[in-house]
Each structure stands twice: as structure tokens, then as C-alpha cells.
Amino acid sequence: MHGAQNLSEFSMLMCGLLLLIPLLGIWYLKLGMVKSMLISTIRMIVQLVLVGFFLEFVFQLNNWLLNSVWFLTMITVAVLSVIKNSNLRLKHFLFPVLFSFILANFFVVLYFNYFIVNLNFILDAKYMIAIGGMILGNSLRANIVGLGDFYKSICKDEQLYFYKLSLGATRFEALRSFAKKSFTAAMSPTIASMATMGIVSLPGMMTGQILGGSVPLIAIKYQIAIMIAILASTIISISLSIIFTVGKSFNKYGVLLKSVIADK
The missing domain is CATH 1.10.287 (Helix Hairpins)
Incomplete structure (x- = not known):
């Protein structure tokens, strides 16, 4: 081909x-x-x-340091986009969300390159940047929905949150239902698209592989692998983003700081 x-x-x-x-x-x-x-x-x-x-x-x-720096740059730009489009304050969320994205995306990409693709050089530019870009792009969209929905829901139903605290719930117990709703909103589009892949649509990874000359079965293997990697990266990054930002978003009494939501 x-x-x-x-x-x-x-x-x-x-x-x-x-x-x-x-x-x-x-x-x-x-x-x-x-x-x-x-x-x-x-x-x-x-x-x-x-x-x-x-x-x-x-x-x-194909230098490991340059490849890593460029991937880190991609992550930083993605994090800035997540915070901005989630209508959240940069000063509260930049470092916690950045740290979450670095942990989630570097782990998934390196795992993908070593255990799935079986590369000898796991920081290979072609795989690290191309695969990392696909994983990061999908994770970005899900985090905009998940992180933004989480804090907006708390602002909207603040009385419910206080009621749970008054019953003796810890902060994390009181926030569990908000996190559950946010995870559902963030993950649903990806899960729904996975259910119709191959019948309704030929996704980007598979199409690119076929146009590049790969046989369809190899393209299918890569597409399955990348979708699972996207799911893993998304769930890890959203989880860590919520965990790391909660500590800076509430005062010592468990009240959400009004300054975390950016002015429109």
C-alpha cells in the first residue's frame, strides 16, 4: 500500500x-x-x-530532552486552555492542573510506547509527540467539561454541599456527588463515540494509519490502543485535577472561595 x-x-x-x-x-x-x-x-x-x-x-x-520539552510545552498550552475555557482563575488552578496533566499524560504515553508499541527508545519523537498529541487533545476536551462542571455545580448547589457537611460528612464525602456528575459529563462523549466506531465513523488514528499505507488490521489495533490510552489519561487527569485543586479552592471552614471562578 x-x-x-x-x-x-x-x-x-x-x-x-x-x-x-x-x-x-x-x-x-x-x-x-x-x-x-x-x-x-x-x-x-x-x-x-x-x-x-x-x-x-x-x-x-530525535533528542530525548527536546522531545520531552516539546511535549511539556504541549501540556502547558493544553492546561491554559482547560482553565480558561472552564471559566476558572489561573492563579488558583495553574500549578495543580499542570502537575495533574504532567503525571497523567507522561505516564500514559511512556506506558504506551514501552508496553504497547514496544519501543526501545520510549521518548522517540514520532511516537511521543504524535501519540501524546492525540491523547492530550482528547483529555483536554474532557477536562474542560469535567473540571468546569465540578466547580460550577458546587456554586449552583452550595446549600446541598453545606447540608452534607452539617450532617457530619467530610469535605471529600460532601463533594463526591459533584465529582460523580462531573466525571459522567466528561467521559460520556468519549464512551458514546467508542460505541459507534467502525460503523458510524472511522476515527482519526485509524484513518491516518490507512492513508499512511498501513493495512486496516494494523490501523485497527492502533485505534483500539489509542482509545484505551485516551480513557486512562482522561480519568487520571480529571481525578488528579480535582484532588489537587480542592485543597486550594476551599477555606479552612470548607467554604468554596469565590475567587476561584473567573469573571465573565
Whole structure:
């Protein structure tokens, strides 16, 4: 099997024309998103082109320190996005969430590379950055939902939380139902998509493998492995994020600090 067909400049121009369909739809429906979509599209193109050149250099050099630093940079950007989109205060959440993501994602990626792919060099750039990016991207989306929902639910049902404390529950016992609801909201989309993979959709990992020349059965093995890795990373990162941030988000009386929620 051959690799993916190269896309010419004309092909990319045709791709750009395809963008007119959502832009015209948004303009016609007066959704007010034309500017934001154009800005996001331009940012995506510029970032991907720059990263593409940079990754060629990283893959050629394949230095363990550079690979680790770049993956740490990816994690840091993801954490900033999680905190911002969860409407939480950066000063309260940056270091606890960053530490949670580092532990969860480095552990899962290194485990994946050593035990599943059986690499001799577990910090190999091609696997660490590509696999790590897929795991981190899905974990990011789930954490935005999970972490944001957890603290918003506490603010919304603060009286229920105080009632549980008044009955003698510890802080973690009183927060258990909020955490359960947040985990369900964060994990449900991934679990639902897993249930229809192969029938409703061909996921990105599998599609990329096939376009790259792999036989379908090998692509399927990688897709199964990456989805399980995503689940593991997501559950670990959300758990650690909640555990590590709770200590800084409540006062000594168990009351949630109002300063943890960012002003809209």
C-alpha cells in the first residue's frame, strides 16, 4: 500500500473554497461568528505550518530532552486552555492542573510506547509527540467539561454541599456527588463515540494509519490502543485535577472561595 496522496496548491485552494459554505451559512443565519471563524482558521493554518517545519527538525534530531520539552510545552498550552475555557482563575488552578496533566499524560504515553508499541527508545519523537498529541487533545476536551462542571455545580448547589457537611460528612464525602456528575459529563462523549466506531465513523488514528499505507488490521489495533490510552489519561487527569485543586479552592471552614471562578 502507498502513502497518502500529496495535496497540491490547487487542492488547498479548493479546500479554501469549501470553507465558503460554513461562512455563508453563518453570515446568512446572522450567528455573529464569521470573524471568529476566520481568525480561528487563520490561526490554525499558521500554527500548523510552523509546527510542521518544527516537527521535521524534531523528528530528524530525535533528542530525548527536546522531545520531552516539546511535549511539556504541549501540556502547558493544553492546561491554559482547560482553565480558561472552564471559566476558572489561573492563579488558583495553574500549578495543580499542570502537575495533574504532567503525571497523567507522561505516564500514559511512556506506558504506551514501552508496553504497547514496544519501543526501545520510549521518548522517540514520532511516537511521543504524535501519540501524546492525540491523547492530550482528547483529555483536554474532557477536562474542560469535567473540571468546569465540578466547580460550577458546587456554586449552583452550595446549600446541598453545606447540608452534607452539617450532617457530619467530610469535605471529600460532601463533594463526591459533584465529582460523580462531573466525571459522567466528561467521559460520556468519549464512551458514546467508542460505541459507534467502525460503523458510524472511522476515527482519526485509524484513518491516518490507512492513508499512511498501513493495512486496516494494523490501523485497527492502533485505534483500539489509542482509545484505551485516551480513557486512562482522561480519568487520571480529571481525578488528579480535582484532588489537587480542592485543597486550594476551599477555606479552612470548607467554604468554596469565590475567587476561584473567573469573571465573565
